Every structure is written in structure tokens, then in C-alpha cells.
Amino acid sequence: MSQASSSLSMPSGILRHAVLLLTGAVILLPFVWMISLSIKPPGEIFRASFSFWPTHFYGIENYGKALTEAPLPRYMGNGLLVCALILILQVLVCAPCAYALAKLRFAGRDLLFGMVLIGLLLPHQVLSLPLFILGYQLGILNTYAALIFPYVVSPFGIFLFRQFFKTIPDDVVHAARLDGLSELSIVWKIMVPMAAPALAAFSIFSVVGHWNDLFWPLIAVRDESLMPPPLGIMAFKSEEAGNDYGPLMAASTLVVLPLVIAFLAAQKWFVEGITGGAVK
Amino acid sequence: MASVSISGIQKSFGPAAVLRDVSLSIADGEFLTLLGPSGCGKSTLLRILAGLEMQDAGSISIGERSVDGLRPKRRDVAMVFQSYALYPHMTVAANMALPLRMRRLSAIQRWPFVGRLLPSVTRLAAEIDTEVTRTAKSLGIGHLLARKPGQLSGGQRQRVAVGRAMVRHPAVFLMDEPLSNLDAKLRVQMRTEIKELHQRLGSTFVYVTHDQAEAMTLSDRVAVMLEGELLQVAPPQNIYADPDDRRIAEFIGSPKINMLDGVVRERGAIDVVGSTLAIDADALPGTPLTLGIRPENLHLTDHGGQGALTGSVRMIEHMGSDLFVHLDLAGLDHPFIARLLAERAPHIAPGQTLHLGVRPERVLLFTRTGRRLRRQDEATPSSVTPFRDVAQ
Amino acid sequence: MSRPAATMESAGTMAQAGDRGASQLLSASPAKRRAFAEGATAWMLAGLAVFLLLALFFVPVLGVVLIALTDWQFGSASFSFVGLANFREVFTDQGFRASLLNTILYVLIVVPGTVVSGLAIALLIESGRSCRAFYRAIHFLPFMATLTAMAIAWEALLHPTIGLINQTLAAMGLPTANWLRDENTALPVLAVIGIWQNLGYAMVLFLAGLKSIPQDLYDAANVDGADMWLDRLRTVTLPMLGPVTMFVVIVVALRAFEAFDTVKVLTQGGPGHASELLLYTLYRESFEYLRTGYGAAVAVVFLLIVVTLTLVQTRIVDKKVHYQ
Numbered sequence: 001m002s003q004a005s006s007s008l009s010m011p012s013g014i015l016r017h018a019v020l021l022l023t024g025a026v027i028l029l030p031f032v033w034m035i036s037l038s039i040k041p042p043g044e045i046f047r048a049s050f051s052f053w054p055t056h057f058y059g060i061e062n063y064g065k066a067l068t069e070a071p072l073p074r075y076m077g078n079g080l081l082v083c084a085l086i087l088i089l090q091v092l093v094c095a096p097c098a099y100a101l102a103k104l105r106f107a108g109r110d111l112l113f114g115m116v117l118i119g120l121l122l123p124h125q126v127l128s129l130p131l132f133i134l135g136y137q138l139g140i141l142n143t144y145a146a147l148i149f150p151y152v153v154s155p156f157g158i159f160l161f162r163q164f165f166k167t168i169p170d171d172v173v174h175a176a177r178l179d180g181l182s183e184l185s186i187v188w189k190i191m192v193p194m195a196a197p198a199l200a201a202f203s204i205f206s207v208v209g210h211w212n213d214l215f216w217p218l219i220a221v222r223d224e225s226l227m228p229p230p231l232g233i234m235a236f237k238s239e240e241a242g243n244d245y246g247p248l249m250a251a252s253t254l255v256v257l258p259l260v261i262a263f264l265a266a267q268k269w270f271v272e273g274i275t276g277g278a279v280k
Numbered sequence: 281m282a283s284v285s286i287s288g289i290q291k292s293f294g295p296a297a298v299l300r301d302v303s304l305s306i307a308d309g310e311f312l313t314l315l316g317p318s319g320c321g322k323s324t325l326l327r328i329l330a331g332l333e334m335q336d337a338g339s340i341s342i343g344e345r346s347v348d349g350l351r352p353k354r355r356d357v358a359m360v361f362q363s364y365a366l367y368p369h370m371t372v373a374a375n376m377a378l379p380l381r382m383r384r385l386s387a388i389q390r391w392p393f394v395g396r397l398l399p400s401v402t403r404l405a406a407e408i409d410t411e412v413t414r415t416a417k418s419l420g421i422g423h424l425l426a427r428k429p430g431q432l433s434g435g436q437r438q439r440v441a442v443g444r445a446m447v448r449h450p451a452v453f454l455m456d457e458p459l460s461n462l463d464a465k466l467r468v469q470m471r472t473e474i475k476e477l478h479q480r481l482g483s484t485f486v487y488v489t490h491d492q493a494e495a496m497t498l499s500d501r502v503a504v505m506l507e508g509e510l511l512q513v514a515p516p517q518n519i520y521a522d523p524d525d526r527r528i529a530e531f532i533g534s535p536k537i538n539m540l541d542g543v544v545r546e547r548g549a550i551d552v553v554g555s556t557l558a559i560d561a562d563a564l565p566g567t568p569l570t571l572g573i574r575p576e577n578l579h580l581t582d583h584g585g586q587g588a589l590t591g592s593v594r595m596i597e598h599m600g601s602d603l604f605v606h607l608d609l610a611g612l613d614h615p616f617i618a619r620l621l622a623e624r625a626p627h628i629a630p631g632q633t634l635h636l637g638v639r640p641e642r643v644l645l646f647t648r649t650g651r652r653l654r655r656q657d658e659a660t661p662s663s664v665t666p667f668r669d670v671a672q
Numbered sequence: 673m674s675r676p677a678a679t680m681e682s683a684g685t686m687a688q689a690g691d692r693g694a695s696q697l698l699s700a701s702p703a704k705r706r707a708f709a710e711g712a713t714a715w716m717l718a719g720l721a722v723f724l725l726l727a728l729f730f731v732p733v734l735g736v737v738l739i740a741l742t743d744w745q746f747g748s749a750s751f752s753f754v755g756l757a758n759f760r761e762v763f764t765d766q767g768f769r770a771s772l773l774n775t776i777l778y779v780l781i782v783v784p785g786t787v788v789s790g791l792a793i794a795l796l797i798e799s800g801r802s803c804r805a806f807y808r809a810i811h812f813l814p815f816m817a818t819l820t821a822m823a824i825a826w827e828a829l830l831h832p833t834i835g836l837i838n839q840t841l842a843a844m845g846l847p848t849a850n851w852l853r854d855e856n857t858a859l860p861v862l863a864v865i866g867i868w869q870n871l872g873y874a875m876v877l878f879l880a881g882l883k884s885i886p887q888d889l890y891d892a893a894n895v896d897g898a899d900m901w902l903d904r905l906r907t908v909t910l911p912m913l914g915p916v917t918m919f920v921v922i923v924v925a926l927r928a929f930e931a932f933d934t935v936k937v938l939t940q941g942g943p944g945h946a947s948e949l950l951l952y953t954l955y956r957e958s959f960e961y962l963r964t965g966y967g968a969a970v971a972v973v974f975l976l977i978v979v980t981l982t983l984v985q986t987r988i989v990d991k992k993v994h995y996q
Contacts, residue, residue, distance in 0.1 A: 016800045022842045023793060027868065031813070033836055046834055088889040097721030106711035112718060119729045121982045123930060123949055126975045129739065129958050130732035133746070141714070153724035173798060183713050212818045214933045219959050230820035236917055237824060245828060252821035252965035267809055270816065271876050334890050353897040365892035369911040378907065382897030391904075444896070 031256075038062050038249035045245050058123060058246060062101070063254070065247035072240075073250055075232030082147045082228055084209045089152040090206060091192075091199070098161030099187045103173050113162075119155030125215055132219055146220040146226065151210065157202050164198035165191055197272075204273030211259060229255040281354070282343025282451035282484060283308040284329070289338035291324055298324045300508045302338070309476050311485045312513075315495040316505035317531065322488045323456055325383070329486060330454050331355050343451055353382070358445035359454040360470040362461065364437045372440050373412055373425040379448045380408045417449045432512035435466050442477065446536040455487045459494060471497060479505035492532055496520070498624045504528050526650035529572045535604055537644075540571045553611045555589055561641045561653060569653065575604065591616055593632045598622070607634060683980025733975070740968035758969035768970065770945035771953040774859055775929060778949060781863035782870065782928040785957050787920055789867065795909070797875075798882045809877065812872035819869060820938055823937035826865055827852065852938050854948035862934050862947055872905035874920050881916030885909065929978060 036052045037045055039059035056131055066072050100106070131150045135141045140149065168191065176186045192199065214230040221227060224235060233255050237248055263270045284306040291299040298321045306312045314322040327333040329340060339348050346356045358379070366375050384404055391397045396402070398442035416422045419439045429437055438458060445453055458474070459467045475498055475670040478485050489495055496503045496516040504523075512524040523529040529537050542552035544567045548560045550654060552571055561569060584590040591607035594615060603622050606615045618636055620628075627636065645653040715722075741756050744751030762768050798806045814822065816861045829836050830851040838848040889908045893899070898907040932951040935941060941948030941956070954974060958967030 003992070013800055013802075015805070016796055020793070020796055020803075020807045023789075024807060027811055027814060027872075029836075030822055030829055031817070031867075034822075037828055038721055050836070050839065093721050093724060095859040096717035100714040100718040104710055104717075105707070106714035109714070112722060115722070115725055115730070119725055119977055122733055122786040123926075123975065124980050125731040125930065125932070125954065126736060126971045126978075127729065128955075129964065129971060130735035131958070133735070134727075134732070150728055153721050153728060155725070155729070158721060171983070183717060185721065187717070202924060208816060212819050212820070213956065214936065218936070218955070230818055230933070233818075233821055233824065235813050237937070248824060249828065252824045255821040256817045259816050259818065263813070267805060267812075269809070271812065274873070275876050275880055327891075329890075330895055332894060336918070351899050352895045353899050359895045361888045361892060363886060363888045365886065365888035366891075366905065367911070369914065376895075378898065379896040382903065385735065387900075444892075489943065657987075 005132065024234075026029075034249050034252055037245050038253050040246060041246070042246060048273055059250075062250040066251035066254060068235040070232065071224060071250055072236075072254060075227055075229045076254070078144075078147075078226060078232075079211050079228040082144065083210045085144075085148050086151045086210050087203055087206050089148070090157050091156045091202075093153050094194050096184065096187050097156045098165055099183075099191050101158070101162045102168075103170065104166035104183075116155045116158045116162075119153075120159060122155075124150065126165035128216065128219055135220065137250035142221050142223055142226065144226060147217055147226070150216065154202075154206065156205070160198055160202050161195060164195045168194055200269055201273035206272055208259060208270075208274065223277065241276075242252075283310075284343075284452060284484060284486065285341045286325075287338055287340075287447060288342070289325065289335045291321070291328065291333065294429065296586060298508050299328075299335075300503055300512050302508075304503060304510060304513060306345075306484060309482050309484055311475075311487065311498055311500045313487045313489060313495040313499040313502045314505055315502050315519075316365045317490055320505040320509070321508040322490075322505045326359075326454050326456055326486060326488045329452075330357055330359050335516065336396065346491070349359065351639065356449065357454055358450035359453075359456065360438075360458045362439045362457040364429075364441040364458075364461075364553060366440055366444070368429050369562050370428070371407075371425065372416070372427055372429070372432070372443075374419065375429070376412045376416065376425075376444045376447050377408050379444060380411065384408065393471060412443075412447055412579040415443050419443050419446070434462050434471060438462065440476075446477075446481070450483070452484045452486060453481075457489055457594045458487075460489070460491070467494075474498060474589050487513070492534070492627065506531070510525060523644065524641075524652045526570060526572065526646040526652070529644055529646070533574060535575050538575065538616050540573065540609075540616075542569050543567070543569050546568060553589065553609050555584070556586055557638055557640060557643065558587055559643055559645070561645055563653065568648050570646040570648060570650075572646060573638060574644075575617045577639060577642040578618040578620070578636045579639075580620060580625055582633045587635045587637065587640075589616070589638065591634060591636070591642065593628055593630050593634060596628060603628065607636075684724040696775055704897070728871045729920045736968050736971050736975075739964060740972045743965055746962050746964045759907065759972075761966060762973065763928075763968045767889075767945050767948070768953060771941075771948040771950055774945070774974075775947055775950045778859060778863050778866065778931065779925055779928040781860065782866040782924050783921060785863070785867040786874050786928075787917065790871045790879050790920065791913070791917070793871065794878035794882060797930045799881065808876065809874050814869045815872045819933040820937055822869075823865070823934045826934075827938055830861065852947075853943055855943045856941050858947035862931070862938065864948075865934050865938075866928055866931055870924055873927075874924055877916060877920050877923070878913065881913050882909070885912045918988050919985065922981055922988075926978060929974070929981070950977075 008150045030034070032052065036054075039057055039062065040054040041056050041058035041061070042053050042057075043057065097112075101109060101116070129233070132141070135149065138145075138149075140146050172190060172194070173186060176190050181189065211228070212230060213228070215233040217228050218234075221231070223233070225233060233248075233251050236251055284304075286302060286306075289299050289302045290297070302325060302661060304312075304320075314325060315435060316322045322648075324333060326336050327547045331347065331350060338607060339346060341347060342355060342357065367378070370378070384407075385395070385401065389398050389401050389404075392571060413425065416425055419442060421436060421439045422569065424432060424436060432440065432515070436463075441458065453472075459470050463626065471494060474487075478498075485536075487494075487498060496519075499516055501513055502510045503520045504515050504519060506527050511528050514522070514524075519528065520532055523532065526539070530539070540552050542550045542557075544561050544563045544565050545551050546565050548558055550557050550559050550561060550569065550571065557571070558570075559565070563569065578589075581588050589609060591609040591612075593605055594608050595606040597604040597606070599622075601622055603620045603625055604620045605620060605628060606623075607618065609616045616632075647653055683784040741753055741755065742751040743754045743757070777975070793807075793811055797811075798802055828834075830838075832838060832848070832853070835851075841848045849857050851857045884910065889912065890904060893904055893907045893949055896907075931949055932955065935947060935949050935952040936955070939947040940948055941952050951974065952969065954967060954970045957963045957970055961967075
């Protein structure tokens with residue numbers, strides 16, 4: 001519906017754009033500065049100027065250094081692997097549980113759902129000390145497994161899938177049973193495909209969270225070859241002692257880039273996935 | 281109190297024309313209903329009247345005063361919304377007081393805390409309070425003033441919405457499907473209450489609905505809209521019995537009117553699905569026509585042929601006092617429905633062949649383009665009404 | 673996907689075997705047997721998740737409370753209960769008190785800053801029709817971007833000599849500062865970065881809230897005479913955003929309490945304890961200084977704060993949503 005009387009008049013429309021462009025510019029400033037420094041030679045960086053574009057384009061050298069001196073491809077690979085494994089395991093663990101909570105009647109269901117809600121409420125950082133000890137006992141510290149194991153079950157995933165499964169009519173489940181599907185095939189062949197929007201939202205929520213996480217990797221791994229991007233870039237920064245800004249900014253840009261591109265390509269999905277995650 | 285004059289209103293949303301040249305005059309104190317299926321543009325017309333949308337072309341005056349370009353506040357209209365649109369965070373009293381506060385208090389006087397300190401605010405607030413209470417009592421919601429909309433039933437919310445519209449005595453009441461969110465029983469009751477309210481207030485009402493029963497029972501005149509056009513404006517009984525257009529005949533009435541294709545044979549005779557009816561059409565022999573026959577205008581006869589239609593019974597719906605008999609007529613690809621009194625047709629069974637008599641004066645004739653073709657003996661067009669539509 | 677699915681399949685047949693055993697076990701009514709079978713299936717399906725929830729959430733949370741009550745040190749074989757000694761130590765420690773106060777101050781800056789700016793930007797975006805997606809994307813970008821990397825970009829911006837901020841200030845003849853090394857500015861600067869990161873998040877929550885306000889209410893306000901921008905804001909928009917605002921305040925407060933990355937990358941809590949936040953204290957005491965009992969006590973305090981906030985949120989949201 002158009003709202004003739006509420007749409008802005010010309011001057012206030014211009015004011016709106018002016019203010020939003022200004023705040024937008026402030027918001028983007030760190031990104032712009034980061035990219036600008038990543039293509040400047042050291043001399044220009046330390047010559048303190050306002051110009052975005054360098055007089056000598058030094059991008060090739062800086063990005064080359066970021067990719068070779070720091071094992072940046074390795075970090076990114078680690079991030080990808082860890083995020084993918086976490087997501088796959090989370091879905092495998094959470095979907096059947098969510099199905100049971102949403103569609104089956106059994107003794108202890110409310111108790112189990114209560115556990116999920118309490119799990120939602122617990123900040124992961126609080127659990128880090130016992131999880132560190134658990135990892136030590138299992139002998140998996142400083143391996144990929146250490147990065148993954150605390151996250152294989154996600155209370156938020158169970159909660160989200162349960163909410164979505166509940167909106168699927170019971171008749172669909174009954175029809176599937178009459179067609180001879182086992183409960184497990186109902187989960188994977190009927191419920192999860194029907195919950196594709198919830199799956200997408202959860203995937204985005206999970207991948208964004210774990211790609212960006214610094215806290216747990218800092219505790220769980222020491223080897224540079226295992227580090228995910230945030231930890232890797234921190235290691236790179238302390239090695240360079242903050243003097244070689246160009247390659248450091250190039251590395252930062254490369255770490256930020258995948259999610260930013262994915263976000264710009266699927267903005268609507270990202271916003272929904274992240275705001276859906278607000279219940280966490 | 282005011283008359284409303286709408287002339288040449290056009291409105292498009294993007295490429296879609298929603299209103300095409302709509303003109304209409306509404307008399308002071310009249311209850312006019314805009315009736316039409318969803319998407320016909322009736323709500324848009326009402327919103328343009330209210331000033332919530334602006335027309336692309338045409339003009340509107342309320343009480344001899346042009347309101348084009350005026351904001352809703354300045355038009356002296358009140359509106360009752362389909363969803364009631366009550367402010368959920370305000371009490372019933374505050375909901376009803378809002379239109380008065382907005383008009384009588386200045387922007388500074390309305391400021392929280394500070395406003396109360398200004399001179400005369402207390403007095404104005406007390407006046408508003410008195411008027412709200414009086415209006416609420418007249419609607420039977422005096423005891424609900426301290427509640428919030430969330431605590432009210434559907435019918436009570438509806439009354440609050442009406443009260444919010446009433447409290448400032450607008451010249452024109454605009455109602456956008458105000459009863460469609462109520463259950464069937466309550467809808468009938470509230471229908472009566474709105475009718476009484478109109479009689480009591482004597483204001484001009486413009487009422488939008490897709491419900492024929494509401495339009496028929498409430499209105500002085502009904503304006504039927506289809507696809508952005510005003511097809512006919514007439515009192516309810518004329519809309520039903522004497523429609524100007526095939527689409528109106530088909531939209532009004534349940535079960536739906538039967539439409540049969542026929543050809544004029546000669547003066548006073550029309551051939552139609554294997555029979556000939558004695559109808560005097562103002563058309564040359566050989567002219568194709570469409571005959572509209574309402575199901576209740578058929579009666580059983582014991583012979584077929586001249587003046588009667590013959591078909592076999594496909595299905596019978598028992599409606600208590602009436603029977604809806606669905607028949608297959610030879611040469612007709614859709615069922616033909618007759619509404620018969622149950623006591624006169626007790627023995628009908630599926631498969632049976634029936635002969636149905638038609639009273640020629642009750643048959644509505646339409647050209648193939650859908651325009652009404654009045655018979656020679658029907659001199660009176662529908663618009664002989666107290667509210668002659670000047671714009672048409 | 674295929675291999676785990678296959679193992680799941682075998683779990684399914686196990687469930688059916690369980691059904692048969694159950695039906696032999698119970699010579700009860702069909703309805704009861706059916707209920708038992710459904711229960712068995714449910715626990716089979718949920719079993720792995722239940723085990724992992726216990727192992728990764730419930731045992732650890734009990735564990736952290738237990739550790740906080742003992743003198744156990746990481747690596748040592750024996751321990752004894754010391755009651756609340758760790759908590760006493762925590763609360764008498766200047767460092768912790770500074771950290772707690774810093775965190776509260778940080779939250780008190782970040783929450784209003786984020787909520788007000790997020791609301792203002794959401795209202796501005798929603799007030800017009802053009803470029804909505806564009807503005808939304810720009811303002812939401814910091815929330816998506818890896819904060820560790822962005823903190824490094826901020827460090828460059830804030831650099832005392834070559835940073836853009838000091839250059840600009842100097843060019844305008846204003847005093848400059850060593851933002852991250854000055855104990856008066858370090859925490860506020862971290863808070864500004866916190867606002868920068870979270871305001872887009874608050875904005876999208878507000879945008880969703882604005883979308884859910886029925887157009888009818890604006891129309892009604894319009895007909896009722898509340899047709900100026902400020903009147904519409906006061907009559908419809910702000911009251912209807914009430915529940916969303918409550919929600920945003922709590923969610924942003926939770927995120928602010930969990931701030932860590934910027935402290936770790938930019939200040940390490942310094943200078944002194946000037947920018948030390950709770951989570952950083954928790955991390956340093958537990959994993960760098962290996963003061964296990966002390967770290968656990970900090971974790972328990974942190975947990976209590978977060979749980980309280982969340983419970984407040986659920987109570988308020990339950991009560992106030994839609995003004996029922």
C-alpha cells in the first residue's frame with residue numbers, strides 16, 4: 001500500500017539521504033582505511049596522508065606477502081573445514097532431537113526441552129575451563145577435534161528446528177508413516193527438506209559465529225597450522241609486531257572478505273538468520 | 281453533516297489502474313454502501329475519500345468544500361477500520377480521546393508532563409473526558425474505559441472503534457468492512473447496531489463491504505463496483521431486481537443467477553436451450569442475447585415445450601423451506617439451479633426430468649457484451665430514486 | 673552426508689528392535705504399548721543430542737561451579753573444598769573489581785549508544801522508500817565482519833601518529849590522543865567500537881519491529897489527526913516498538929557483557945586495568961595465569977550476570993509483548 005501522506009516531502013527526503021550517507025560513511029571508515037592501507041607501500045603508510053588511493057600501487061606486494069609469509073590460505077582452509085564440520089555435525093545431532101521434541105509424545109519431553117532452554121541460556125565462554133579440561137583428558141587439545149567438539153550440539157539449533165517442525169502439520173508425519181517411512185527417514189526425507197528456511201538461517205548463524213570466533217580457538221589450539229582465521233591473523237600481527245601494516249591490512253581484508261561477499265550476495269537470508277539468532 | 285461529491289476519480293498503483301473515472305454523489309445523511317468483490321477498488325476509493333491516498337485525477341468535495349490535497353485531519357471525516365486499528369498500548373478512554381486531543385490541544389499542550397502545567401489544559405482535558413465518557417456510555421462500553429484493547433472481545437473492540445470515530449462528531453463516517461472480523465452471529469447483531477447508529481446520528485455514512493447481506497440491509501443506496509468502475513448506484517431492491525449490468529446480476533444473489541444464451545426469433549419470442557420463451561425484447565430477430573433467470577423465479581409445471589425449460593435433476597440441496605435443484609439442461613454446459621418451495625416439490629429425485637415454468641416479466645435480458653436490455657414494457661430505469669445520481 | 677545418514681538408519685532399526693522388545697515385555701493395552709514404542713523412538717532420536725548436551729553443557733557448568741569451590745589447580749591430582757574462598761579472593765582483588773566496574777561502564781555506554789543509534793537509523797531508513805536495502809547493508813556490515821580483523825583496522829585508524837583520526841584532529845587544530853594507551857580513553861574507545869559493531873544488529877531488529885506495525889494504525893492516527901512526524905512517532909511508532917526495544921536492550925547488553933576480541937587484540941586490558949573486561953579477566957586468569965579456582969569463580973560471577981539478564985528478558989518479553 002502506498003502511503004501518500006506519510007512519505008517524505010522533497011527536502012526531508014534529501015535530509016534522510018544526507019544523514020544516512022554520513023552515518024554509512026562513518027560505519028564504513030574502518031573498512032575503507034583497511035583496504036587503503038592494504039594497497040599502500042610502507043613509505044606512504046607512514047607519511048600520513050588523507051588520500052585513499054596510493055601514489056604507488058603496492059597491493060600485489062602486500063597481498064602477496066599476506067598469502068605467503070603468513071600461512072593465510074592455511075588459516076582460511078582451517079576456518080572453512082572447522083565451520084563445515086561443526087555445521088554438519090550440529091544438523092545431524094540437532095534435527096532428530098528437534099523432531100522428537102516437536103512431533104513425538106514421550107515421558108521426559110518437557111524435561112528435555114527444559115534442558116535445551118537452559119543450554120540456550122548458558123554462555124559458552126563460561127564452560128571453557130571444564131571443556132578445556134575435557135579436551136585435555138581426551139587428549140585432543142591442539143587438534144581440529146578440539147576446535148569442533150564443544151559445538152557439535154547446538155541448543156539453538158534444536159530450538160530453531162523444533163519451532164519450525166512444529167509448524168509442519170502432523171498430517172504430513174502421519175502420511176509419511178502410512179507410506180512406510182521410518183522415523184529417521186521422516187526426519188531426513190520430509191522434515192529437514194521442508195525446514196529449508198530454518199536450515200538456511202541456522203547455517204548462516206552457525207558459520208558466521210564460528211568463522212569469527214576468537215575465544216575458544218585461542219584456548220584450544222597452539223599450532224599455527226591449525227589456527228582459524230581470527231587467531232591466525234592475531235598471530236600474524238604479533239609476529240610482525242605491528243610494523244608492517246600493509247601486509248597485515250591485506251590479511252585482515254582477506255579474512256573479512258568471504259563473509260562480506262556472502263552477506264552482500266544473500267543479504268536477506270543473512271539478516272533473517274542473524275535476527276532469528278537473537279533468541280540466543 | 282455533509283453531502284459528498286466525487287467526480288472523475290482515477291487512481292493507479294504502478295501500471296495497474298485501480299479506479300477508472302469514478303463519479304458519485306452522496307446526499308447529506310445518506311447511508312451509501314460501496315459493494316464489490318475484493319480488489320474492485322472500493323477500499324481505495326474510501327481511502328481517497330479519507331485522504332489516506334491521493335487520487336491521480338478527479339476531485340472530491342465534502343459539504344460543498346473541496347478537500348483535494350487536504351490532510352485527513354482537515355477533512356472532518358472519521359474512519360472505522362477492518363482491523364479496528366485501536367492503539368494497543370492505550371486504554372479505551374485514551375483511544376477515544378486521541379482524536380479530540382489532537383484537535384483541541386496544541387502540540388506543546390500535548391507534551392507529556394510539561395503540557396499538563398500549561399493553563400487551560402486541565403479544563404480541556406476534563407471536557408474531553410466528559411465527552412468520551414458520554415459517547416462510551418451511549419455505545420454500552422462505559423465500563424470498559426480503563427481496559428486496553430487486548431482485554432476486549434471482538435464485538436467490544438468494534439464498539440470502541442466506532443466510539444473513537446463518533447466522539448468528535450465528524451461530517452462523514454467512513455467504514456471499511458468493519459464487521460468482517462466478527463463471527464456470523466455477532467455480525468448480524470452489529471449490523472443492526474450500525475443501522476440504529478446511523479438513524480440516531482443522521483450523519484452521512486460511506487460503508488465498504490463485499491458482503492451483499494450487509495449492503496442490502498444497511499444501505500439507502502448501494503454502489504456496485506467492479507474492476508475499478510462504478511457499475512450502478514441504486515437502492516438495494518433495484519440492484520437485485522433491476523441490475524444495469526450482467527456482472528451485477530451475477531455478483532448479487534445466492535444461489536447465483538442462471539445465465540442462458542438465447543436468440544431473438546421474432547417480436548415476443550426468444551429461442552433458448554431447446555425452448556421458446558414469450559419475452560418481448562427490444563431487438564431485431566436474430567439478435568443474440570443472454571437471459572438471466574434468478575433461481576427463485578422458476579416454478580414447476582407439468583408440460584415442457586413453449587414457455588418452459590426442461591432438464592434432468594442432477595442433485596438436490598435441501599435448505600429447509602427451500603430446495604435448490606441442480607439440473608442438466610440439454611445444450612447447457614453448466615448446471616442450472618432452481619429454487620423451489622419444499623412443500624410444493626416433495627417428490628423430486630435425481631435423474632428425474634423436470635419442466636420449469638418461467639415468468640417472462642422476471643427474466644433479465646442482457647446483450648452479449650453484458651449491457652442490460654430492458655423489455656419494451658419496462659419503461660422505468662433503475663435510477664428513479666430519491667438520490668438521483670447527477671454524475672451519471 | 674551419506675555415511676552419517678547410514679549410521680542413523682541403523683539407529684532407526686535399533687529403535688524398531690526396541691519396540692519389539694517392549695511389546696513382548698509389556699502385555700499391556702495396545703495404546704500403552706504404542707506410547708511406550710513412541711517414547712523409545714523419541715529417546716533413540718534424541719539420545720545423541722541428550723548425551724552431548726549433558727557432556728558439553730551440564731557437566732561443564734556443574735564442573736565450573738565445583739572448581740570454583742575448591743583449591744584445585746590444573747594438573748594437580750588432589751583438591752579440597754575451600755567454600756567461598758575463591759569468591760572472597762575475587763571480590764577483594766583490585767584487578768577483578770576494576771574489571772567488573774569497567775564491564776558495567778562499558779555496558780552502560782554500549783547499550784544506550786547502540787540502541788539509540790540503531791533505532792534512529794532504522795527510523796531514518798524506514799521513513800523513505802529508496803535505497804533501503806543499500807543503507808541496511810552498509811550499517812549491518814560491521815556485525816558480519818570478523819571482529820578480530822576489524823579490530824586491527826581500528827588500531828590503524830587510532831594509531832597515535834599515522835592514524836586517520838589523529839591526523840584529522842591535528843589538521844583541525846584539535847588535541848590528539850594515544851587512544852589505546854591512555855587510561856582515560858582506552859575503555860571509551862573500546863565502547864565506541866562496540867557500538868560500531870552492534871548498531872547494525874539493533875537496527876535490523878528495529879526494522880523488523882517497524883515492519884510488524886500494522887499500516888492501519890498509522891492510517892487511524894492520520895484520520896484521528898496525529899499526522900505530523902512527531903505525533904505519529906509518539907502515538908504509534910515508539911509505543912508499538914516498546915517490546916522490541918526491551919528485547920534489543922537485553923540482547924545488546926548480553927553481547928556487550930561478552931565483549932572480548934577487541935580487548936584481546938587492542939589493549940590486553942591495559943593500560944593497567946583501565947580497559948579490562950570480565951571475559952578477558954576470565955580468559956587470562958584461567959588460561960594464561962592458570963589460576964584455575966579463581967578463573968572458575970570469575971566464570972560463575974559472569975554466568976550469574978548473564979543468566980539474570982536473560983531471565984529478566986524472558987519475564988519482560990512474556991509480559992509485555994503486544995500489550996496483552
